[in-house]
Amino acid sequence: MRSLYRNLAGLIGFFLIWEGAVRVGLVPELFVPPPSEVLATTVDLLGQEPFIRDVIATVLAWAIALGISIAVAVPAGLVLGSVAWLRTATRAIVEFLRPIPSVALIPLVLLVVGGGPEAKITLAVYAAVWPILFNTIYALAEIDPVLMDTARACGTSRSRMLTSVALPHAAPFVFTGIRMSAAIALILVVSTEYVAGASSGLGNFILEASSGGTNMDQVLAGTVVAGVIGYLINDGLERMGRRMFRWNEAVGEAAK
Amino acid sequence: MTQVTDRATRLRSQAAAGISGFARNWLVFIGAVAVWELATRLAASVFFPPPSQIVTTAVELWFSGPASQLFLSETVFDHILPSIGRCLGGWAIAVVLGVGLGTALGRSRTGMEYVGPLFAFFRAIPPPTLVPVFMVLFGLGPGMQVATIIFGAIWPILLNTVDGVRSVDSVKVDTARSFRTPAPYWIGMVVLPAALPKIFAGLRLSLSISLILMVVSELIGSLNGIGHELISSQQQFDFPLMWSWIVLLGILGYGLNAVLLTVERRVLRWQPTRNDDG
Structure with a gap:
């Protein structure tokens, strides 16, 4: 207390x-502007429909991007983590693609897919795939060999090994990756809206409010709302992870 | 004697494995570039120039200077070096502030209770949304960019440092206390080394954040820099040029991360359970 x-x-x-x-x-x-003014503006904005629509557009783009990232990165990580030659073969390409800062691709993505919601989702997926992919590969490499040998000695089939031994072991690590990706995806969605001047979204709201240079209370209100969304996402995922993986001590360890 | 030869053979075989792994990685890389070249030539899309064209543009852009400047062109001095300077400068300030504050807060039992939620909230704010605020405060230019980078990069370092400082083994705490170790030694020789692995994890994350924010802040409001050149080449529809900036950012990201990893491996070599995967 x-x-x-x-x-x-x-x-x-x-x-x-x-x-x-x-x-x-x-x-x-x-x-x-002082916080009293910013808070008043925030409350005021939360009652306005266009602002709510911007917030929904941002959150929706974030959710879609994170969903796609999980759907792509977890299976890819499972395959790369369990097939050694494939991992070596793709290593150089992955090592080359990963360090490209996702924001460097904003101009390219704007040209190729346009300025709509697809652009921010594409960029957020590109940035959010890596933590999940690497944590999945890492988790599969770290499985206790004793566990695998025990399962094999008991005559467990290959598919059963994957579902009953490898996946439960990997899940907390994968979840940590998802938590990191969730934060990155939100940054990318808001940044793209802000840089590209997308038609809707929180970033776009901030861009428009800041263009005159006099509506700083609205800019800060938008920032506060973005921060609250980020905080709620992070806190919610953290609680969820703690509930889901209560049996595992390594949850904190995987946060790399 | 046998030990020495053993070690020599082992080193030799390790070196051989390293070289073959290195060669294989590069072979795959060259193969990928060849496929890229073929695909872009076949597709002939204006958006995706073949890599050979990108490289020619890049070489002309960066290495066309006089011999007195080591063949580096004006672009390097006008745009690339200032960008790297801002990125590393902002990151360095964030490191000093983050590790310093983090150590202090990690040592204090109640300090984190006062500021914990506040910091968690700050970390959750997407840093680009603060660019307008920094822009009116510092104007268009390096001040705004460095401020954005510091704000984005400090939280992972600070929170990881707090975590690391808190996780110091209680036996070590008691031992040091029973010897009445003076505070400077205690911080410098027990607490910080124990916290280093966590701190380095934060450093790596924040370095890539710094690079991202450097590009974002230059895309939005800057008169020079890599991000500024990137967006102006896009607006001029000069796609080989745009791609050479993207490739440069990839190389920068890879290089900075590789340097930091090397430093980390050297500094943390004494750690018994160190995995190189990280």
Whole structure:
């Protein structure tokens, strides 16, 4: 209970310092409005339909992108993790593709697929695939050989080994990968909306609000909403992971 | 004597395996580029120029300077070096702040309770959304870019450092306390080495974030830099040029990560259970 009070005290303290800094004139109010104003704007915006539509567009694009990433990366990781020669053969290509910062592809993707929702989903998928893929491959490489040998000695079939030994072992690692990817996908979706001036979305809202340079309260309100979405996603996945993998001690260890 | 020869043979076989693995990787890589070349020549799409054309453009763009500048062209000095400088500069500041604050907060029992939720929230904010705020505060230019990079890169380092500092073995804590180890030694020789693996995991993540934010901030508001050149080549529909910037960013990402990994392996060599997969 006491930690909850301290959490709240920290948050309130931050807002008071911010409010004070603006009121005293440390930062110009035109550039950084005080939190009271930002919060009022946030509440106001949450009641407006166009804003809600932007938020939904962003969250929907994020969810689709994460879904596609999982559907692509988990099977690919399982195949690459269990077939050694395929892993060596693709290694150079993967090592070359992965370090390209996904945002470097924004201009290319805009040209090839246009500025619609497809663009942000494509870029988010490109960025979100890697953590899931690597964590899946890593998990399969780390299976305790004793487990595999025991299963084999009991005459377990190959498919049964995959479903009953390999998958349960890999699941917590894969889930950690998904959690990392969820955060990255959100960053990419918002960035693309912001850079490309997509037709809808939170990033686009911030871009339009900032274009005049006078609506900083709206910009910050959009930022706060984006932060809250990111926080809820991360917190929700963390809780889910803790519930699902209560039996596993390695959940924290896999966070690399 | 036998031990020495044993070691020599083992080293030799390791070296041989390393070289053959290296050669195989490069063979696959060259094969992939050949397939790429063939596919783009057959498809003949303007958006996807063949790699040979990209390389010619890139070489002309970067290595056409006079011998006094090591054949590096003006582009390198006007755009590439400033970009790398901002990326690494912002990252370095984030490292200092993150490790420093993280160590302090990790040592304090109640400190994290006050700021934990706040930091979790800050980390969840997609950093590009703060670009407009930094833009009005610092203007168009390096200040805004470095501020964006610091804000994006600091959280993984800070939170990982807190985690690492907290996970110091309780036996070590008690031993050091019973010897009345002075605080500077205690931090420098017990806490930080124990936290290093976690810190390095945060460093790697934040380095790639720095590179991403460098590009984003230059795409949005900059007068020079790799991202600025990337978007202006797209607006001029000069696709080989655009691709050479994309390839350069790939090389940069690969190179920075490789350097950091090498440093990490050297620094953490004493760790008994170190896997090289990371």
